[in-house]
Amino acid sequence: MAKPKLAVFKFASCDGCQLTLLDCEDELLALADRIDIAYFLEATSRIDGGPYDLSLVDGSITTAEDVERIREVRARSKRLVTIGACATAGGIQALRNARDHAEMLSYVYARPEWVDALATSTAIARHVEVDFELRGCPISKQQLLEVISAFLHGRRPAVKSHATCLECKMKGHVCVVVAKGVPCLGPVTHDGCGALCPGWARGCYGCFGPSDAPQTSTLSRYYLAKGARPGQMKRLFSSFNADAEAFREEASRHGDD
C-alpha cells in the first residue's frame, strides 16, 4: 500500500508552527516511515503536485493571491488541517482588521504603495472548508503528533477544547488569579499549552484562543471590578487570537486608556 501523502503549506505566518513538525526529532523518523512528505518547502525542495491525503496549513490569508492559492490547496487535499493562531484566527497580523489599514501601512513602510495586501488578515476557515483546526501560538508538538496519528488511523484527535484551567489544576499549579491577583485568561482559553504561563506564576495570555464555551464578558467584568483597567482588558484580548470571534468581540467592548 502506498504511503499517505502529507503536504505542508505556508501563508502569512512566522513559520513557527510548521517548524514544530521538524522539532518532532524523536518521532520524525517514525513519521517519515508512515507518510510520504510530498510537499514541505521548509524541509525539502521536492515538489509533488498532489493530490495529498493530508495537508497542514500554517498562516493566514492576507493577499488576493492567498485567496486563490488556498482554494487550489483545498482542491488538491483530501483532508485539510489548519495549524496555529494565524491559520485558525488570523494571527497577530489580524490586529489590523479593527484599524485603518492604509494608515498602518504608512507608519510601517517607507513606500506603502509597494505593498499589495488585503486590509484584513483572516483565518483559513473563512475561505475554504477545514477538517480540523489545531490551535496555538505556537501549536503544541504533542497535539500535532496526535492530530497526524488520528488522521493516519481514521479516528478523532484527542484534543480538548475546554478551558486551560483544567490542565493548570492537573499540573498542580497555584492559581495566579486567586493567590496573586494577576488577571489570567486561562478560564476562557482553549486547552493545549499545558498551562505554561501559570506554571511560571504568570497569567495566561490566551495563545490558544477561545475555549469552546468562553465566558469572556463575565471574566472581564470580574477583573475590572478587581481593579483592572479597560485598556488592559482590551490588550489582553487583542493578541495572537485577536480575530477569533469571542476575543474580538470582548476586545471591542473596552476602550483604550
Place this chain on the structure above:
Amino acid sequence: MQASAGGRMRIDVNGLDVLLRALADEGHELVGPRVQDGAIVLGPIRGVEDLPRGVGDEQTPGRYRLRARGDDALFGYAVPQHSFKKELLLPRVTLVRIRRGKTGAVVEAPPRPDRKVAFVGMRACEIAAVEVQDRVLRDGPWMDADYAARREQVFVLAVQCGAPSGTCFCVSMGTGPKAEAGFDLALTELLAPEHAFVVEVGTEAGRRILARVPRREATAEEEEAAARVVCDAAARMGRTMDTTNIRDLMMSNLEHPRWEDVAERCLGCANCTLACPTCFCTDVEDTTDLSGDEATRTRRWDSCFTFDFAYLHGGGVRPSLRGRYRQWLTHKVATWHDQFGTSGCVGCGRCITWCPVGIDITEEVAAIRATSATAERGG
C-alpha cells in the same frame, strides 16, 4: 503533673521529625505541606525542616494569601488548593495499553501501583473526603482498581485543625474540625507552654511506628489544651451552611431564578470541581501512536463544568452554564445522598477560595433557601 486519663502520648518537635523519618524508613513516601509559589501545597517532604513553619493563610472567596503567623506553628494553616485526592485519584493514569503482536493484539494492563505513602497533616475534612471517594471508587459496584490499590497503602498522619480559614464550614457538614477516626495517628499541635504534639493512636500500624519515637504520656493539662484547640477551631468557622432538608430543598427548586443569576457570574472553568476533594469525574481518552502499532487508554480528570463532558450523540446534554452549575451543586449536596448515602460536600471551602471569581457554594444554597418556592426553608 497528672498523667492523662486517655493514655495519650506527647511528643516534641524533634519527636515529630523522628516520626517522619521512621515513616520514611519503613518505605513511605511522605506527602505533606510546604510553601511553594506563594501558597501552601501538598508535596514531597523529608522532615520537619520542609514544613511551613510560622506560615498561615487567609482565605476568602476567590482570594488566597499567605501570612506570617508570628509563631512557630508547623500546621498553622487551613487547607491547601489541592487535597490528597491528587495522590489517590491521579490527574492522569494509563488504564490499558494494546500492542499489535505477531499473532494478534497484546493487552498490557498497567502494573498495579505499589507506593507506600504517608499523608502528613491530613485534616478531618480531608479524611471525610477520602471516605466519600472510597464509597464511590472503592466500595461501590464499580471499583477503580488503581484508586483501590493506592488507597490500601496509605498511612494517615492526621493533624487536628487549629486554624480554619474564612471559607471553612466543616462544622455545618459534620465532618470536623476534629477527626475521630480514619487515621493511623492524629496529632494536635500545642504552641505553649512548649511546642509539642499530643498524639492519638488510631490503628495498630500507628502504635507500632509511635513506639520508635521518644515520647511520654501527655499530662491532663496537655490533653485539655489539645481539646481546646479543636474546640476553638469549631467556633471560628468562616462560613456555615444550613443543611436542613437540603436534598428536597434543592430538588424542589430546579427552576429557581438563582440558577440564572449564578450562570451570569460563573466561568464554567471547572476549578471548583478540580479543587474539590470529593469530585471524582473523569474522562477516558483513547490514542494511538504514529505507527498504529500501539493504542493507549488514559483516564484523566474531567468536570461536569466542561462543555463536552455530557456529550452524547449529537451534542451536549447540558449546553447552558445554568444547567452545568445546577448539575454540580444539586449533585454535590442533594442527589449525592440518593446515590451514595452521604453529602458530596465536606465543607472544606476549596471551591469557594479557588473559584477565580469567588462564587460561594454556601451563599448559593442560602439564596435558594431564602427564596425557596416551597416550604423547605429549614431552620
